[in-house]
Amino acid sequence: MHLIIPYAASHALNGPEIWAGLQLPNLQALLSLLQRQQVLQGPEATALHLPHERLQAQALGWAIDTAALPWAAWHLAGQGQASAEPQAWMTPCHWQIGMDQVVMADPEHLHLSDDESQQLLLAMQPFLQEDGLQVTWHSALLWHAQGPLLADVPTASLDRVIGQNVKDWMPDHPAARPLQRLQSEMQMLLYNHPVNDAREARRQHTVNAFWLHGAGTLPVSGTVAAQPFAGAPGSAISAPVTVSTALRSAALHGNAQAWQQAWLQLDATAVADLLQHVKATGQGTLSLCSEDAAHTYTVAPAAWHHRITRLFNKPSPAAALQALITN
Structure with a gap:
């Protein structure tokens, strides 16, 4: 124990x-x-x-001296859908934009409903698919992404970034450049989305960004949890x-x-x-x-x-x- x-x-x-x-x-x-x-x-x-x-x-049983801890791939394998393709979690979030920094608010504080989350993902799908990303809805704050674009991208865990300047944790890697472009496209797309218009009317934070985390490919050797995935990486x-x-x-x-x-x-x-x-x-x-x-x-x-x-x-x-x- x-x-x-x-x-x-x-x-x-x-x-x-x-x-x-x-x-x-x-x-x-x-x-x-x-x-x-x-x-x-x-x-x-x-x-x-x-x-x-x-x-x-x-x-x-994973190596821990690596920039990739593939929690998304681990979840899929735990559901009996193991894949050798790179995967990641995508979390819709709100970035508070200031004069000299951009801070991520806690996504939990969005109180994003399942319906709002699904509408936002639906609007984003054509752009995601254009970049070869297959994204499926898992929960309001967890979408599952899969595709070659996620190979070799070092991603900081969500808890590392909450309340922090996101620029300090953005992947500084050539493989991340298409994702950074996608991030910018999504910010423009979501700016006038009906979900965000309604949230603004209710004086709630809008969803103006996403964060990729848990990216990578599941190691060939290592344990796949018998227990179901319960939310953020590794609640059990x-x-x-x-x-x-x-x-x-x-x-x-x-x-x-x-x-x-x-x-x-x-x-x-x-x-x-x-x-x-x-x-x-x-x-x-x-x-x-x-x-x-x-x-x-x-x-x-x-x-x-x-x-x-x-x-x-x-x-x-x-x-x-x-x-x-x-x-």
């Missing part, structure tokens, strides 16, 4: 007030039984993907690895109170379950992740003096979490 916790700590949520009073008894008990075995802090080449995404890929992967999304929204938006409440709930549920599993079986793994680091703890034999040290110096959850954003 391996529990991966994204946003266990966040650079957007750091300060004495964040840690004061954050009581996580199950995490503290779990840390007293585990030892830190792996520290994942990626070089620039892997900065396109968050550490927890790389841990998911590692659990699937092949058992017994579980990835929690409980802290994601609060961390992305710097909501300290919501993040603390989510941690208390997580401690009482998934962390408590892992603790009981470790006590019952003597096995278990915990990965705590921030935006740029992941620390993995496992059950491992310890020398007698280490056991005594741990008995009298029980690790503090706050210290373990702060280490994710200070190392």
Whole structure:
């Protein structure tokens, strides 16, 4: 049993007030039984993907020293439709255009309906098909794209870009130039689309862009999850690895109170379950992740003096979490 916790700590949520009073008894008990075995802090080449995404890929048997983590192809293969053709997820989104930067708003905050999403995709289809892209609707914020144009295009994960200047994460690669042209065409197409006119009348953000993510070709070797795809990349992967999304929204938006409440709930549920599993079986793994680091703890034999040290110096959850954003 391996529990991966994204946003266990966040650079957007750091300060004495964040840690004061954050009581996580199950995490503290779990840390007293585990030892830190792996520290994942990626070089620039892997900065396109968050550490927890790389841990998911590692659990699937993929190489993580690559610019492509093919979550879209993985989903298709999990549905029994494996393909050697490059694939990607396409998410409709809103870019807030300022004087010197373009910031991506959280697509979830669009509250885009299925009908609106399908209408927008229908309008875009002739342009997509002209570039050899087969795009099918999966959900309001996830469209599945497939085609040669997606080969060798390094794409940043959606969570990397939310709230950030999109120019910092646009693929700087020759293979991305047709996609950049397509992005510009879609912005012009969507500007006066009836869906956006209606959204403007309701004072809602319009859909004025899309973001490609999870691009690539599924490795020949590697695991295909038995569990169905549940939304954003890897809400669950092949058992017994579980990835929690409980802290994601609060961390992305710097909501300290919501993040603390989510941690208390997580401690009482998934962390408590892992603790009981470790006590019952003597096995278990915990990965705590921030935006740029992941620390993995496992059950491992310890020398007698280490056991005594741990008995009298029980690790503090706050210290373990702060280490994710200070190392």
